[in-house]
Amino acid sequence: MKSKTTGVLSALLAVVTATGTSACAAGKTETAGSAGGCDTSKGTLVVGVIAPMSGKLSAIGLGIRNSVQLAVDQANAACAVKGYQLAMDAQDDEANPDKGAAAAQRFADDPNVVGVVGSYNSGVARAIQPKIAAAKLLLISPGNTDPVLSRGADFATAPKRQYGNYFRVVGTDDLQGPFNARYMVQKEGKKKLAIITDGKAVGESSATEFAKEAERLGAQIVIREKVNENDSDFSSVLTKVKTLNPEAIFVGSEYHVAGPLSKQARDLGLNVPVSGTDGLFDPQFIALGGKDGDVATSVGAPIDKLDSGKAFVDAYKKKGFSDGYGGFGAFAFDAANVIVASAGKVTASGGWNGGLEQRAELIKQVQEYRTDSGANGTIGFDQYGDSVNKMFTVYKVTSGAWKDVLSDQFEAK
Incomplete structure (x- = not known):
């Protein structure tokens, strides 16, 4: 029973x-x-x-x-x-x-x-x-x-x-990555996207799933680069990214990388939103340099x-x-x-x-x-041990704090 x-x-x-x-x-x-x-x-x-x-x-x-x-x-x-x-x-x-x-x-x-x-x-x-x-x-x-x-x-x-x-x-990356992409492409209207990952399996996985869905929706991945999760200076990668004029940067990592990276991008004149999955959704992302307009999706409501x-x-x-x-x-x-x-x-x-x-x-x-x-x-x-809860939420940094802007159940398309 x-x-x-x-x-x-x-x-x-x-x-x-x-x-x-x-x-x-x-x-x-x-x-x-x-x-x-x-x-x-x-x-x-x-x-x-x-x-x-x-x-x-x-x-x-x-x-x-x-x-x-x-x-x-x-x-x-x-x-x-x-x-x-x-x-x-x-x-x-x-x-x-x-x-x-x-x-x-x-x-x-x-x-x-x-x-x-x-x-x-x-x-x-x-x-x-x-x-x-x-x-x-x-x-x-x-x-x-x-x-x-x-x-x-x-x-x-x-x-x-x-x-x-x-x-x-x-929820898992094969759901959250596409959920993030749908928001960035369809709601934010970003069509030229850069991807930066830290090389770890989960960052690569979320970035790959994001890219597949973004391209399905008609967006272009103009560059995909890697940094090390222990790096503190991202200027060389960001300088390369800037030459391609992306409208947003997806970061396949966590707040300790994405926060400083967002600040350094802005300081270089690359003032575009940084987006990522739940590893970014923490007050520390903002404390470390995350700026207004940056986006994170996270699991649940x-x-x-x-x-x-x-x-x-x-x-x-x-x-x-x-x-x-x-x-x-x-x-x-x-x-x-x-x-x-x-x-x-x-x-x-x-x-x-x-x-x-x-x-x-x-x-x-x-x-x-x-x-x-x-x-x-x-x-x-479910039968794999995965959560049956497919709810995800989009958060945006607004006036220096995370604010939820969209919650929905993920549906494959």
């Missing part, structure tokens, strides 16, 4: 623990404090987190970590997993595939870990997946967008699920346009975290609540021993999970 969990998240959202929880250090396991009178006699179960909590992407990773902590706190206050106390163990992968894989292996070897929220980076996920497949450790990503992770290298023509224990709560999203934001703020929830905190919150609700079902008839059979049952529960009241609206998974 298909599991219906529409009431679980709203129940969890309604209860926030009175005791504050400080942001945990990477590698430290934190419980929610008092279990509020719940029966925790069977012990502690762990929700793992793998995310970049230091380095250039820390604004995203810290928001992911804190949002999972919020979900764990709420679950404990609601006695969501009967007989157990929940704890979070957050591991900093530094956006490094080797470190992410090592953290995942440690979680896989720990029978008390019921599931992992992570990773953010698709490149890290590629290293993690084969490490934990045999252990059947549940992995739900709040940020991976590379379609290869779920449907394989031939995702467009011969999709095949890669790992049964892998899920994600965000604007968080403040959904009642469940507003509830998440309010609860997050009440916790007093020193870091914002960022562009992916709400997705991490949803992913954690999927793990909690599914673990509650598995443990209801006999507890948890962490064996392969129970982990397989947990995966089955996640596959059947469905709710329309997640912080980002609908949460559910």
Whole structure:
């Protein structure tokens, strides 16, 4: 029978623990404090987190970590997993595939870990997946967008699920890239486009999908160049791009590259909008040089346009975290609540021993999970483990802040 969990998240959202929880250090396991009178006699179960909590992407990773902590706190206050106390163990992968894989292996070897929220980076996920497949450790990503992770290298023509224990709560590049292109070409009227990527797989993938759709719509890709994600001076590439007079620049990277690149383009007299996908959608993009008129598409609807999203934001703020929830905190919150609700079902008839059979049952529960009241609206998974929520939003920098200008479900054409 298909599991219906529409009431679980709203129940969890309604209860926030009175005791504050400080942001945990990477590698430290934190419980929610008092279990509020719940029966925790069977012990502690762990929700793992793998995310970049230091380095250039820390604004995203810290928001992911804190949002999972919020979900764990709420679950404990609601006695969501009967007989157990929940704890979070957050591991900093530094956006490094080797470190992410090592953290995942440690979680896989720990029978008390019921599931992992992570990773953010698709490149890290590629290293993690084969490490934990045999252990059947549940992995739900709040940020991976590379379609290869779920449907394989031939995702467009011969999709095949890669790992049964892998899920994600965000849309993929083969949807978001074209969504971005449709906005830039059809709404902004940009017909001559430049592309700059950082060479990473996810940046290349999003740029390729953007280019295919832009050309289908009659636009021209006048140049495609690469920079290094660790570069700080983009003048040589931008000087080359400027000679071709593009009307916009699509950047296949994240805010730490795209923000400075936008500023340097303007300083060179190339005052055209920079556009990109969800890796740009963070306040840090603007802080690092993003200008009015720049565009980012991101997964889901604007968080403040959904009642469940507003509830998440309010609860997050009440916790007093020193870091914002960022562009992916709400997705991490949803992913954690999927793990909690599914673990509650598995443990209801006999507890948890962490064996392969129970982990397989947990995966089955996640596959059947469905709710329309997640912080980002609908949460559910298709036969590949991809999100069934195909909503995307266009944001534009307006008066020095991101403003949503268009939200819609993606439809292939």
